[in-house]
Amino acid sequence: MSVLASTAAIAVTLAGIGRLAATDPKRRRSFGMQPFRGNRQVVLALTAVFMPGVLLLAIGSGADFIAWLGAICVAGWAVAAVSPWRVASAWRWMAAVAAAPHRLLVSAVAGVRRLAAAVLPRSARAGIPGRDPVGAADDGTVARIAELERRVAQLEAALAAPSVASYAFGTEGERRVTRLPAFQRSDLQDAKVLRTGDR
Amino acid sequence: MVEQVEVRAERRGSPYRLVAAIERHPLLTRWLLAGPGALIAAMLIMAAMPVWLPAGVAGIDNIVYPIILAPLIWAVVFMYAVLEENLPRGLAVAAAVILVKGAIVALSVTGAIGGSGL
Amino acid sequence: MIPVSQGQMKRLTTVHGWSGVVLGLLLFTVVITGTVAVFAHEIARWSAGSSSNRALDRPIDGIVRGLAETMPRFYLEDTNIWRTDAGDLMVFFHAHATNPETGEPDEYGTMFRVDPDSGAVLARDEGFMWHEQQAWEPSALRKFLVDLHVQLYMPDPWGLIVTGLLGLLMMAAAISGFLMHRHLIRDLFVAERPGARLVSARDRHVLASSWSLPFAIILAFTGSFFSFAFSVSFPIVAQVAFGGDQEAMAKTLFEAPVAEDARPVRAADLDAIRAAAIDEAGGPLTFIGIHNYGRADARVHVWHAAADGRLGFTQTVFDGADGRFLGIKPQVGNVPSIGNDLNALMWPLHVGDFAGLFSKAIWGALGATTCFVILSGLRMWVRRREAERLWRGFGRAVTVTAYGLPIGMVGSAHAFFLSLPAGDPIFWTPLGFVGGALASIALGLRAGDDGRLAQLLWRILSFGFLLLPLLRLAVGGTSWADAIAGGHGEVVSIDLLLLLAGGVMWWARNSSGSYRTAAAEPAE
Numbered sequence: 001m002s003v004l005a006s007t008a009a010i011a012v013t014l015a016g017i018g019r020l021a022a023t024d025p026k027r028r029r030s031f032g033m034q035p036f037r038g039n040r041q042v043v044l045a046l047t048a049v050f051m052p053g054v055l056l057l058a059i060g061s062g063a064d065f066i067a068w069l070g071a072i073c074v075a076g077w078a079v080a081a082v083s084p085w086r087v088a089s090a091w092r093w094m095a096a097v098a099a100a101p102h103r104l105l106v107s108a109v110a111g112v113r114r115l116a117a118a119v120l121p122r123s124a125r126a127g128i129p130g131r132d133p134v135g136a137a138d139d140g141t142v143a144r145i146a147e148l149e150r151r152v153a154q155l156e157a158a159l160a161a162p163s164v165a166s167y168a169f170g171t172e173g174e175r176r177v178t179r180l181p182a183f184q185r186s187d188l189q190d191a192k193v194l195r196t197g198d199r
Numbered sequence: 200m201v202e203q204v205e206v207r208a209e210r211r212g213s214p215y216r217l218v219a220a221i222e223r224h225p226l227l228t229r230w231l232l233a234g235p236g237a238l239i240a241a242m243l244i245m246a247a248m249p250v251w252l253p254a255g256v257a258g259i260d261n262i263v264y265p266i267i268l269a270p271l272i273w274a275v276v277f278m279y280a281v282l283e284e285n286l287p288r289g290l291a292v293a294a295a296v297i298l299v300k301g302a303i304v305a306l307s308v309t310g311a312i313g314g315s316g317l
Numbered sequence: 318m319i320p321v322s323q324g325q326m327k328r329l330t331t332v333h334g335w336s337g338v339v340l341g342l343l344l345f346t347v348v349i350t351g352t353v354a355v356f357a358h359e360i361a362r363w364s365a366g367s368s369s370n371r372a373l374d375r376p377i378d379g380i381v382r383g384l385a386e387t388m389p390r391f392y393l394e395d396t397n398i399w400r401t402d403a404g405d406l407m408v409f410f411h412a413h414a415t416n417p418e419t420g421e422p423d424e425y426g427t428m429f430r431v432d433p434d435s436g437a438v439l440a441r442d443e444g445f446m447w448h449e450q451q452a453w454e455p456s457a458l459r460k461f462l463v464d465l466h467v468q469l470y471m472p473d474p475w476g477l478i479v480t481g482l483l484g485l486l487m488m489a490a491a492i493s494g495f496l497m498h499r500h501l502i503r504d505l506f507v508a509e510r511p512g513a514r515l516v517s518a519r520d521r522h523v524l525a526s527s528w529s530l531p532f533a534i535i536l537a538f539t540g541s542f543f544s545f546a547f548s549v550s551f552p553i554v555a556q557v558a559f560g561g562d563q564e565a566m567a568k569t570l571f572e573a574p575v576a577e578d579a580r581p582v583r584a585a586d587l588d589a590i591r592a593a594a595i596d597e598a599g600g601p602l603t604f605i606g607i608h609n610y611g612r613a614d615a616r617v618h619v620w621h622a623a624a625d626g627r628l629g630f631t632q633t634v635f636d637g638a639d640g641r642f643l644g645i646k647p648q649v650g651n652v653p654s655i656g657n658d659l660n661a662l663m664w665p666l667h668v669g670d671f672a673g674l675f676s677k678a679i680w681g682a683l684g685a686t687t688c689f690v691i692l693s694g695l696r697m698w699v700r701r702r703e704a705e706r707l708w709r710g711f712g713r714a715v716t717v718t719a720y721g722l723p724i725g726m727v728g729s730a731h732a733f734f735l736s737l738p739a740g741d742p743i744f745w746t747p748l749g750f751v752g753g754a755l756a757s758i759a760l761g762l763r764a765g766d767d768g769r770l771a772q773l774l775w776r777i778l779s780f781g782f783l784l785l786p787l788l789r790l791a792v793g794g795t796s797w798a799d800a801i802a803g804g805h806g807e808v809v810s811i812d813l814l815l816l817l818a819g820g821v822m823w824w825a826r827n828s829s830g831s832y833r834t835a836a837a838e839p840a841e
Contacts, residue, residue, distance in 0.1 A: 002626075003675050024506040031510070061626030063671045067679055070532060070669070074682040077528035080506045116825055141511060229328070245550065249558035257650030257657065259570055262558055266550040267659050270481075270541035274488045281328050281493070282321070307557045 006064045009052030010071045016048030017076050022087070031084050085140060218287045225286055233280035236293045241273035243300035250307050318501045326497065333493040336486050337694050338711070342718045343469075344483045345691045349722050350466035351540075352684025355669060355677050361402035361459035363811040364733060366795035367803065369404030372601035372622075377406065378587040380436045384408055384429055385584070385610055392426045396607040398587075403455035406433040409446060410610075416445050422564065428452055450743065457742040458733040461750070462726065467544075470747065474548040481544030487537035494526055501527055518700050522693040529686045536687065539667035570649045573634065578613040585617065585640035593642055594619040594633045613638050618646070623671040629661040692719055713761055713770070720774035721757030727781035728753025734788045753781075776826055782819030786812035 021027060023036040049072075056064040093111060221228050245265040252261035265272075276296075283289035306312045321329065337344075353360070362368035377398060385393060394412040401407060411426025423445045430440040430452070442452040454460045461470070468476025495501070505527055509520040526533070555566040587605065594602060604620035615637025620630050634643040647657035665671040669680025695715045702708035732749020736742045757774060764770035789812070790796065800808035 003672065006672075006675070021506040026503055027506040027508065030507050061628075063623070063626050063628050063665075063676070066628065066666070067672055067676050070676070070679040070683055073529050073532050074679065074686055077525055077686060080528065081508050081524055083508045083511070116821060233332075242553065246553050246557050249554055255654050255656060257647070257652045257654035259650040260654055260656040262554055262566065262570065263649055263654075263656035263660055265554055266546055267542060267656075267663065269545055269550045270485060270488060270538050273485055274492060274538075277485075277489055278492055281332055282325050282496075284322065284324060304557055308560075310560075 002060060002064060005056065005060050006067045006071070009056050009064070009068045010075065012052045013049050013068070013072050014075055014079060016045045017072070017079050019045040019048070021080050022084070027080075027084060033084060089140060221287050221290060228286050228290060229280070232283075232286075232289055232293055233277055236290075236297075237273060237277040237280050240293055240296045240300070241269070241276045243297055243304060244272050244276070245269045247300040247303040247307075250303050250312060318499065319496055321496055329493045329497050333490055333497060334698060336490055337691070338698055340483060340486050341691055341695050342714065343479075344487055345688060345718060346469065346722060347466060347480055347483050347540075348684060348687045348691065350462060350726070351536075352681055352688065353726060354463050354466040355680045355684060357459050357463050358402055358670075359674075359677075359807045359811065360462065361456035362805065362807040364458045364730070364789075365401075365403040365455040366789075366800075366805070366808060367403050368805040368807050369400055369402060370601065371400045371402060371603050373398065373400060373591060373603065373605060374601065375406075375433050376588050377433075377591070377605075378589075380406065380431055380433075381408055381587055381610075382584065383436075384431075384438075385410065388427065390611075393610045393612075394608070395424070395426075396605075396610045398605040398607070399603065400433065401430075401453065401455045402459075404433065405439060405455070406431040407453055409453075411446070416448075418445075423447070456733075457746045458730055460743075461729055461733075461746045465750070477544045477548040481541050481549070484537045484541030484544060488534060488541065491526075491530060491533040491537060495530060498523065498527065515697070515700055518693065518697040522690065522697050525686055525693060526690045529683065529690060532683050533687060533690070535666055536683070539663050542663055543667065572608075573616070573643075573646060573651050575608075575614050575616055579609075580613040581611055582613045582615075582638045584611050584615060585635065585637055587617070590617055590619065590635045590640050593635065593640070594621065597642055598631045598633050598645060599625055599627075607637055610637065616643075623665060628665040628671050630664075713764075713767060716767060716771055716774070717757050717761035720771070720778060721754050721761070724757050724774065724778050724781060725750040725752075725754035727778065727785065728756075730785055731781070731788060734785075734792050734794070737792050772826065775822065779819045779822030779826065782815045783823065784819075785815050 019041065023040040025035055028035055053065060053068055053072075056068055245268070248265035248268075249261045252264055254261045276293075280289060280293070283292075303312070358371075381396070381398060385396070388410045391412050392410040395410075397407075397409040397411075399407050407428065407430055409424075409426060409428040411424045411428075413422055414425045415421070416423035416425075424447060425445050427441065427443045428446045428449075429438055431438055440452065442449060446452060450457075450460055464470050466480075468480055470476065471479060498504070504523060507520055507524065509517050509524070511517070551566070552561075552563060555561060555563040559566045559569075584607075591602060591605075598621050601622050601624060602619055603622045606618040606620075607615060608618075609615045617635040617637045619633045619635065621627075621633065623629055630648065632646045632648065634646045635641065636643055647653055647661075649657045649660050669676045669683075692715065696712075699708050699712035699715065703712070729746050729750035732752070733742045733746045735749075736745035739745075756777075760773060761770060764773070795803075795805060795808050797809050797812070800806075
């Protein structure tokens with residue numbers, strides 16, 4: 001049994017799974033993301049997924065293969081279970097750290113705090129009714145929801161009381177219309193996804 | 200459909216009466232088939248294997264295979280009982296398996312035919 | 318993936334859902350205790366305060382020879398030699414006799430616990446020793462946790478039959494789930510969709526179960542095999558193939574035929590046999606069984622643990638009179654066969670101990686994934702029926718069980734350590750589990766809000782983790798300094814893991830957000 005060989009095989013397989021996950025059309029559609037533009041390289045990714053196992057069977061031992069199989073069943077789930085928004089956020093963080101390495105320590109501490117706050121409530125929430133779903137949402141999602149709610153509140157206020165608007169903004173005998181901020185198309189799509197949760 | 204079978208039962212006798220009875224009580228039949236039926240069939244299939252399985256190079260395969268495969272045998276029988284669309288056919292298959300395997304076991308236990316373990 | 322008709326889909330859904338609801342919590346008990354039992358040896362070493370890899374790597378011939386000279390010939394029919402997780406050498410000289418309490422054939426003899434370095438006899442006991450676990454089990458905590466998994470701490474054979482049936486249920490649930498899922502491959506990367514709606518709960522369950530499907534079937538199948546093999550299948554096959562003579566069947570499967578020769582001879586040097594065994598099949602050696610020690614027809618069977626790419630045990634056989642190597646014996650039968658290969662796969666596939674901590678970590682993760690699958694499935698069931706009081710109550714039961722079992726296991730550990738000074742942990746360890754479980758149930762019956770209940774149980778569990786290492790040290794357990802000096806790695810590492818788990822859980826308790834009962838959702 002070569003732990004090193006098994007670990008290397010698991011890493012290669014996970015890279016293939018990660019590629020397939022990142023470019024999967026249904027996964028991207030479910031989270032309101034644009035379809036992947038470019039070559040998915042499905043054949044290459046599938047080769048990366050399965051070839052390490054084949055090689056372990058051929059060159060390694062049965063123990064290596066069984067360990068690899070068990071590990072990718074769990075690790076594959078872990079890769080697929082992380083939402084693409086969180087993955088994108090992680091990539092952005094890594095890019096920011098790479099651009100400014102001296103901030104790595106500060107970012108690492110903040111990242112660990114966010115990760116613990118995000119992961120632990122999820123594991124405690126598994127199978128238990130009653131947890132606040134919004135509490136586990138991505139920080140970006142929370143900010144988007146807040147922005148959408150603010151805009152909806154503005155619309156509702158404007159529709160409900162046009163005389164108030166004219167009183168607030170118009171002079172005697174004059175009526176001035178305040179132009180409301182236009183909704184962006186992507187915000188509408190996000191609102192639909194969040195509302196229906198199904199695409 | 201049940202009425203047609205019942206008319207045929209009147210004319211032709213017990214097999215069609217049995218089919219009619221099955222079709223009057225599909226849920227009970229399914230429960231019997233997938234519950235005690237699957238369990239008994241699986242146990243008899245396992246019990247009969249030492250008689251007809253070859254002993255293999257080491258002379259023990261016919262003893263080891265049924266012990267190892269017992270859970271899988273039950274799973275196959277159970278899933279068949281759940282998935283079979285034609286209940287009378289499912290019942291017939293289960294009955295045939297139980298009768299045939301049961302006969303093999305009975306003959307082996309009474310010494311009429313041998314399990315090759317001895 | 319596989320086309321099924323509407324009627325078949327309805328039946329599969331009924332089987333999958335109702336089998337999960339009726340027996341899912343019991344299955345969860347087996348799976349979560351199994352996840353812990355993967356690390357049974359590590360837990361034994363940590364709780365006993367010392368570690369040993371149980372290898373028979375020190376001289377034993379002088380010790381065994383000296384003890385055998387004091388034994389009546391009757392007791393030399395079989396001699397078992399092994400080392401406990403705490404490092405003590407165990408030597409059990411015994412013969413076969415009918416146990417008057419059970420009416421079954423059993424092993425009666427004298428068991429010695431010996432210091433492997435000095436050879437000093439630390440304890441000597443006589444009787445049907447496999448029933449006297451305090452004589453050979455260094456950790457009542459490990460024994461309890463393993464028994465809880467293997468037979469739900471129920472008496473033989475009912476416990477084994479129940480766990481066997483639960484294994485069959487798990488297989489049926491996995492297969493029916495596979496057939497129900499029309500788009501298994503297409504949904505393989507669909508993470509839980511946001512919004513915490515019913516479809517999100519479905520995503521959570523489906524994703525975890527799809528990825529863990531192969532091992533769900535393997536673990537269920539091998540678990541059922543172990544439960545039923547000796548309790549049900551063996552007697553049935555023996556009845557058909559050997560006229561009911563189970564002893565004859567056992568001899569056919571496990572023993573090589575030996576021509577009887579009762580002449581007394583000087584027994585072969587066991588240390589020379591150990592060295593030869595390692596040369597032939599590699600180490601480590603974990604068990605030696607000697608048949609007819611001191612006779613011309615003696616046989617020495619040496620068990621080699623899984624290592625160097627071997628998935629299962631290897632058994633080498635030596636002549637007990639002159640120490641000649643007689644060959645590698647398969648686990649069943651006397652020559653290699655497919656039946657033996659299949660049988661040899663069962664243990665490593667179920668337990669995952671073939672590559673030390675590396676494979677155990679993977680198997681622990683697989684067990685945890687299966688727990689997640691069960692709980693997420695039950696949660697989905699409850700979410701669909703939240704409007705009904707019965708199912709809200711069931712949801713409460715799921716919460717209590719999900720937390721109550723870990724709390725119970727931690728409670729058993731607390732009771733183990735607390736009862737160590739009094740010397741009767743075998744009695745108190747199970748009671749600690751019962752206490753922890755009952756406390757969780759009591760809180761579940763009293764709590765008004767599911768969210769507050771989960772939060773409270775979370776805190777109790779984190780507190781339990783944090784206290785355990787402190788309690789272990791307080792009752793005189795091995796200190797970290799002594800553990801590091803003595804190379805008892807598990808003592809320190811498990812203490813640290815418990816402190817880390819408890820600490821992170823305690824710290825995260827306020828980061829988990831507010832709890833409120835999910836409002837009833839409109840039908841999807």
